[in-house]
Amino acid sequence: MKSSIDHVPVLTELVEQSLLMELCDEFVKVHQVGIRIFDLDGVQRAHRDYCPALWDALFEDPQASEDIHRFINRIKTDPQCRIESVTHHEILTGTTFVVYPLVYEFEHLGRLIIGPFLGEKQAPGLLKGTKLSQDAIGPLVTQLATFSLDSLNAQVGMVLKSIEIACHAGYRVFLTSNIHLDAMAEVNAQLASANQALETRNAALAASVNRLRELDELKSRFLATVSHELRTPLTSVIGYSDMLLEGLAGQLNHEQIDYVQTIRERGDNLLELIGKLLDISVIQRGGASLNLEFGSAEEVVEDALASVRPQAFKGEVELSTHLEPALPDIQIDDQKIRQVLINLLGNAIKFTDPGGHVRVQVKRCILPSGGGDGTDHTANGLRFLVEDSGLGICPSNQKRLFDAFYQVDNSATRKYGGAGLGLSIAKNFVEAHGGRIDVSSKLGEGAVFSFTIPLHQDLGDE
Amino acid sequence: MVELNTDRREITAKVVYYGAAMSGKTTNLRALRHMAPPGTKGRLLSLETHDDRTLFFDLLPMRFHIDKNTALKLRIFTVPGQPFHRSTRKIVLRQADAIVFVADSQLQQTEANKDAFNDLRENIEANQLPADIPLVVQFNKQDLPNVRSSSDIDAFGHRVATPTLPAIAIDGSGVRETLEAIIGSLWSRLSVEPDVIAHFGRFGPQTMAHFFDGWHQPTKNIGANG
Numbered sequence: 001m002k003s004s005i006d007h008v009p010v011l012t013e014l015v016e017q018s019l020l021m022e023l024c025d026e027f028v029k030v031h032q033v034g035i036r037i038f039d040l041d042g043v044q045r046a047h048r049d050y051c052p053a054l055w056d057a058l059f060e061d062p063q064a065s066e067d068i069h070r071f072i073n074r075i076k077t078d079p080q081c082r083i084e085s086v087t088h089h090e091i092l093t094g095t096t097f098v099v100y101p102l103v104y105e106f107e108h109l110g111r112l113i114i115g116p117f118l119g120e121k122q123a124p125g126l127l128k129g130t131k132l133s134q135d136a137i138g139p140l141v142t143q144l145a146t147f148s149l150d151s152l153n154a155q156v157g158m159v160l161k162s163i164e165i166a167c168h169a170g171y172r173v174f175l176t177s178n179i180h181l182d183a184m185a186e187v188n189a190q191l192a193s194a195n196q197a198l199e200t201r202n203a204a205l206a207a208s209v210n211r212l213r214e215l216d217e218l219k220s221r222f223l224a225t226v227s228h229e230l231r232t233p234l235t236s237v238i239g240y241s242d243m244l245l246e247g248l249a250g251q252l253n254h255e256q257i258d259y260v261q262t263i264r265e266r267g268d269n270l271l272e273l274i275g276k277l278l279d280i281s282v283i284q285r286g287g288a289s290l291n292l293e294f295g296s297a298e299e300v301v302e303d304a305l306a307s308v309r310p311q312a313f314k315g316e317v318e319l320s321t322h323l324e325p326a327l328p329d330i331q332i333d334d335q336k337i338r339q340v341l342i343n344l345l346g347n348a349i350k351f352t353d354p355g356g357h358v359r360v361q362v363k364r365c366i367l368p369s370g371g372g373d374g375t376d377h378t379a380n381g382l383r384f385l386v387e388d389s390g391l392g393i394c395p396s397n398q399k400r401l402f403d404a405f406y407q408v409d410n411s412a413t414r415k416y417g418g419a420g421l422g423l424s425i426a427k428n429f430v431e432a433h434g435g436r437i438d439v440s441s442k443l444g445e446g447a448v449f450s451f452t453i454p455l456h457q458d459l460g461d462e
Numbered sequence: 463m464v465e466l467n468t469d470r471r472e473i474t475a476k477v478v479y480y481g482a483a484m485s486g487k488t489t490n491l492r493a494l495r496h497m498a499p500p501g502t503k504g505r506l507l508s509l510e511t512h513d514d515r516t517l518f519f520d521l522l523p524m525r526f527h528i529d530k531n532t533a534l535k536l537r538i539f540t541v542p543g544q545p546f547h548r549s550t551r552k553i554v555l556r557q558a559d560a561i562v563f564v565a566d567s568q569l570q571q572t573e574a575n576k577d578a579f580n581d582l583r584e585n586i587e588a589n590q591l592p593a594d595i596p597l598v599v600q601f602n603k604q605d606l607p608n609v610r611s612s613s614d615i616d617a618f619g620h621r622v623a624t625p626t627l628p629a630i631a632i633d634g635s636g637v638r639e640t641l642e643a644i645i646g647s648l649w650s651r652l653s654v655e656p657d658v659i660a661h662f663g664r665f666g667p668q669t670m671a672h673f674f675d676g677w678h679q680p681t682k683n684i685g686a687n688g
Contacts (some may be wrong), residue, residue: 002463003556005519006476057581105504105523106535108470167504176509182553190549241482 001296004178011039011102014170015163020046023162031155032145033117037163038076039103039110054116054140054389056134058093064130067092075099076111085156087149092130093141094122098149100156104167112163114156118146194312205385216284223281227274234274239266270272276421279339283428290333290432292457297327297362300334305360308349316354319345324363330382331457336429340437343422344386344449352390352446361385367454385450393441401439402427426451433457463557464652468661473528474535475648478555481564482571482578483543486602491522491540492644494641497634499676502526517542519554526645526673532662534673536645543578554586560596560648561586562640565610567601567628586655596647598625600640605630634680642674 025037028048036047049055059065068090075088075097082273085100102107118141241264244252252260305319312319341360348358364379393401402423430437430451441447465474479487495506504523508537520540525533539558541551555561563582565575578637588593599622601615610618619626626641629636651667652658 003553005521005539005554006557090520106525106533168507171511172507175507176520179509179550183549186549186553377657 001166004174004182007178008107009171009174011037011045011167013174014104014109014167016170017045019318020163022120023159024048026158027155033147033152034114034157036076037110040108042073042076045110050145051140051143054093054137054144056139057140058233061130061132064092064132067130067450071097072113073423074400075113076112085153088115093137094118096122097140098152099157100160101348102160102163104164104171110157111169116144117152118144120146120148150228168257220281221286223277225285227278227281231271231274231278234267234271238264238271250422276425278442280421280428283425290336290457292331292333292336294329294331295334297330297384298323300332300338301360301362301396302340302385303334304345307338307342308345311346312349315349315352317349317352318357319349320357320359322359322361327364328379328455329383330453330455332433332453333429336432337453340426340429340451341384341386343426344451347422348386348388348390348447348449352388356389356446358386358388361387366453367452370416376392379455381452381454383450383452387446387448389446392443392445392447393439394443395441398439398441402437464559464655464658466657466661471532471662472535473533473652473658473662474537475652476556476557477538477560477562477644479538479540479562479564479617479650480551480578480582481541481543482566482589484572485543485564485566485571485575485578486629486631487540487543487564488520490562490600490602490629490637491520491538491642493537493631493634493637493680494524495522497638497678497680498524499678502676505623518550522568528669532583534626543629545577547562548581548585551581552588555585555591556589558589558591560644561598563599564631565599565601567615568606569605569608569610581631582637587652594652596644598627598640598644598647599632600627600629600636601630602621602631602636603630604628604636616677637680638674638677642670645670 020037023301024037024046027033027035028050032050034047034049034051037045039045055068058068071088071090071092075086076099078086078088078099080086085098088097088099089095090097093116095116096119099425100112100114102110102112241260244260245251245257245264301323302322305321309319345358345360352358361384363383363385365378365381365383367381403420427437430453433453435451435453436458437449437451439447439449463476466472467474479490481487488510489517491506495503502524504525507521509518519542523534524538526536528534539554541547541554561582563579565571567577586593596677599619601610603609613626615626625647627636627640627643629640631637649670653669
């Protein structure tokens with residue numbers, strides 16, 4: 001690709017035509033001789049005549065007019081006049097014209113023609129072959145200035161120098177503006193190339209995201225299918241275990257009862273896990289729908305406590321409640337909120353050593369949005385808190401606590417059991433109610449899990 | 463890309479002086495203009511900042527008579543050396559026919575020289591110039607202390623298979639020789655090009671013999687720039 005600074009400029013790119021005209025005006029005024037400036041293509045770019053009446057008189061005759069034009073055309077294209085000035089005589093009037101090359105930095109830009117004038121000791125013209133009268137033309141010719149070639153060269157030298165200097169200034173501007181344009185084009189090309197690369201990367205990224213979405217969908221479907229297929233035979237395992245324990249297949253001895261009870265307990269654990277897997281798969285597919293009804297928070301808390309009491313008893317953990325008096329009814333899906341509480345209480349008991357305690361609190365709260373407009377400072381939600389005196393969680397692990405399948409310490413899975421789904425399910429159920437779940441804890445100082453639920457669900461947008 | 467003007471019997475070539483900032487590229491052009499006789503040199507056109515650093519480039523036109531009717535015209539450019547002028551260097555280097563790399567001989571400038579040389583290689587490639595483009599490396603500022611020795615310079619020349627010349631551009635020494643070397647490299651390429659032979663005929667071995675007739679000797683105080 002050629003750079004625009006390599007382009008050799010033409011006369012009009014370097015010097016303004018008005019400037020050339022100004023130069024011509026000054027030259028004629030001072031030296032009293034006509035001047036014409038032609039570019040390299042022979043186009044006249046500026047001129048000024050000294051004695052226009054002479055031209056007018058000559059052009060009255062068609063033959064003379066043709067002769068004069070032919071003469072000018074010849075001298076402005078004369079190949080001899082490239083490097084040095086050349087003198088020409090116009091025979092009709094006997095006047096002289098000198099052609100000078102216009103050169104800037106070895107580049108031929110055009111020609112400068114000076115004339116007509118009378119050379120020293122020059123004979124007048126003959127006007128042969130024309131209808132022009134010597135008496136009419138002669139006086140006009142005698143008005144022309146007389147020059148020696150040397151004195152003319154000196155005077156024209158000044159004009160040529162002026163044009164050269166103007167060309168130099170013009171070339172400087174020409175180069176500066178062109179390199180600016182080239183630099184902008186270069187930057188644009190670089191930007192276009194960077195954009196192209198970015199678009200390619202974006203397309204690859206979009207394809208990856210789509211693929212990941214597909215995989216996620218597949219995973220959710222897989223979870224739902226597998227959970228369903230596991231639950232059906234497991235129900236039979238539990239049912240037949242119950243039948244064995246009830247002696248429907250004959251009396252069992254103590255050892256057999258012990259074994260079947262173990263099968264029954266493990267079956268229950270497995271059923272609970274499958275239930276959670278089903279919940280999470282439904283949530284991840286965006287299918288967790290709420291069955292909303294107004295009900296009592298106390299009842300939900302009591303139900304949840306009843307579910308975990310055997311676990312607390314076994315773990316020697318003390319359970320207590322502190323509910324604000326006269327709590328208002330709340331619009332919730334009670335099964336889901338109960339599940340949230342069971343998950344939080346189950347975790348709290350699991351991670352609290354024997355002799356420790358777990359406490360549930362429910363109090364009124366003001367939520368920025370949700371059941372009320374939050375500006376009248378009246379309670380518009382309830383805050384549920386599950387507080388334990390257990391191991392506690394270090395702050396760096398608290399962020400991911402609500403991610404599905406996340407366990408703070410993988411060894412805890414083996415020690416305490418669980419699949420790391422309870423908190424993720426709890427978070428989704430709380431958020432489905434327009435609430436928010438949080439944890440506050442320090443390592444070794446127990447933990448407080450709390451969640452808020454608006455008293456009224458905004459159904460207007462549904 | 464060499465331009466051939468058969469009407470005017472002129473061959474025009476573009477030579478670019480490349481190198482790190484402050485290595486002496488503009489000083490080379492000033493010295494050339496100082497030493498060249500009238501008729502050989504044009505005006506030095508500098509597009510520079512207020513503190514005399516080259517902003518875009520310098521341009522020095524020169525014209526040498528190959529024979530009575532034929533001329534070799536050179537458009538000699540410099541590039542701005544500062545690293546952030548990379549795109550300007552790339553633009554100025556476009557369509558170059560020959561390159562003079564001006565290196566600063568001071569040992570502490572070795573890294574800057576290396577960076578500029580690598581930048582040159584990248585821009586030669588980016589502009590799709592021939593990998594074997596005529597190239598001469600000038601080791602400037604030989605008058606300063608702690609500079610590369612001549613054996614060091616020769617070793618570099620052998621390693622990169624490129625003619626190398628010592629110079630002190632600020633007083634003109636080595637400047638003309640550098641130009642002679644690059645014209646020599648360029649001419650040995652041009653004079654056998656089929657297009658040149660077809661339009662201008664074959665030139666004898668002594669073509670360049672009179673290129674530098676009438677040149678002044680190097681003198682002090684040309685004035686540094688970059």
